[in-house]
Amino acid sequence: MxxxxxxxxxxxxxxxxxxxxxxxxxxxxxxxxxxxxxxxxxxxxxxxxxxxxxxxxxxxxxxxxxxxxxxxxxxxxxxxxxxxxxxxxxxxxxxxxxxxxxxxxxxxxxxxxxxxxxxxxxxxxxxxxxxxxxxxxxxxxxxxxxxxxxxxxxxxxxxxxxxxxPDLIDMLAAGPLPLNEAQIGEVRGELDMKDAGGLSAMGATGYLPLIEATGPFDEAMARLRKFDTGDLLGSRLDGVSRIAESIKGKAxxxxxxxxxxxxxxxxxxxxxxxxxxxxxxxxxxxxxxxxxxxxxxxxxxxxxxxxxxxxxAGFGTKISDLIFLPLGYDRAAAAGLREAGWRTVAALSDKDQAEALGCSHILNGDQPEPL
CATH class of the missing domain: 3.30.930.10 (Bira Bifunctional Protein; Domain 2)
Incomplete structure (x- = not known):
């Protein structure tokens, strides 16, 4: 490979x-x-x-x-x-x-x-x-x-x-939970690590509920709505919820x-x-x-x-069986098998061997025969 x-x-x-x-x-x-x-x-x-x-x-x-x-x-x-x-x-x-x-x-x-x-x-x-x-x-x-x-x-x-x-922290930093540019980067880093202690140490305790608003969708969304006391995120939360509802049961x-x-x-x-x-x-x-x-x-x-x-991991390897075509094979039969989805490998000399070429079948007359 x-x-x-x-x-x-x-x-x-x-x-x-x-x-x-x-x-x-x-x-x-x-x-x-x-x-x-x-x-x-x-x-x-x-x-x-x-x-x-x-x-x-x-x-x-x-x-x-x-x-x-x-x-x-x-x-x-x-x-x-x-x-x-x-x-x-x-x-x-x-x-x-x-x-x-x-x-x-x-x-x-x-x-x-x-x-x-x-x-x-x-x-x-x-x-x-x-x-x-x-x-x-x-x-x-x-x-x-x-x-x-x-x-x-x-x-x-x-x-x-x-x-x-993706723009949640920017929205909060520009509104109810103000942060300057340097602080935004620090808060994002702590949230990436889900580090509640780090957020508390830098005085950004208002962002702590976002760590808990992570996990299975319904429970996490309920926590996020509880966090959104000023209804700043209301329409967005509704939108994400409707998108999730549209694929419920599929994933x-x-x-x-x-x-x-x-x-x-x-x-x-x-x-x-x-x-x-x-x-x-x-x-x-x-x-x-x-x-x-x-x-x-x-x-x-x-x-x-x-x-x-x-x-x-092997996805997409749905490959049909491979048929060995010996010297002098029936060309019409081989063409019909290919049209039906089979793969064929034709012998070029009498030294060619079906198993050595990775074949699973050999053409016997006009029919494939398992090796």
Missing amino acids: RTPSNLLPEGFHDALPPYAEAASRLERDVLDTLASHGYARVSPPLAEYEDGLTEQMRGASRNDLMRFVDPISQRTLALRPDMTMQIGRIAKTSLAERPRPLRLSYSGQVLKLRSGQLHPERSRLQIGAELIGSDSVIAASEIVSVAVEALERAGVTGITVDFTM SLTLDPTERHGFEYQNWFGFTLYAETFVGALGRGGSYEIVHPDGQSEAAVGFSLYPNPLIY
Whole structure:
């Protein structure tokens, strides 16, 4: 499965059989699901001008770009670390005049400058969908539902959707629980670690209830509503609750209102997708804004899946049996078997052996015979 490290750079590897085929099948399952809901596929380039690619990027993600100078234009190019921003560019330029809401899907490799312990690969497959022109509860409910359906079609079970509110701390810091910029960063860090003692030590006790408002969705939402005494969050909490209600029974639901990992540009609503037996997230999504050249912003909601863990766990490896075709085989019979979904491997010499070539059957006359 892996290539010796001295042949390829760290974080890169070849996809070998059966994993390369598994990736293709899983990608097709997900894209077919998106197409069935009206999402039209687009395919942006692997590299773009750095300034255009970073236009909607924030924070540390700008430092995760692999850059090089284009010998033709002499401008700096960058390899995409994420495809969502490219879809935003397409929506506000080439497809700016298309009717809204605009539903787009995509799939391709993204490249990271650095790898992490949980995801050591620097190149990975990203598949996703963006609904542009609305971030209403109905639009967000569609995106979450389609994401869950896509994972189910790929064979994933035991799915959990963890909801969050990416701009919650900013709202509270600018209103009932004032914080300056430095304090916002410190509070976010303590909430990331769920460190009640740290919050108390820095005098941010007003944020303590947010630690308790984490866990199974209904219980956590009830605690969050109790915390919202001034009804600042009322409409947002109602919206997230309605989105969760729309997929109840299709997945396990949890809430972590201050989760921010992977939500650098989302605003009022976000979600992370998990599945039993898998460590880490399989995908994320949420609401955000696309800024057009004239300065006007456009609401959007979408999700991205990162299915590499599924591929190497065997999802998508539903490969039909392999039939060995001996010398002088019946070509019409072999063609009929391929049309029926069988795979065939033809002998090139009398030295070829069915078992050595990984076959499960041999063609005997016009019928496959198990080995």
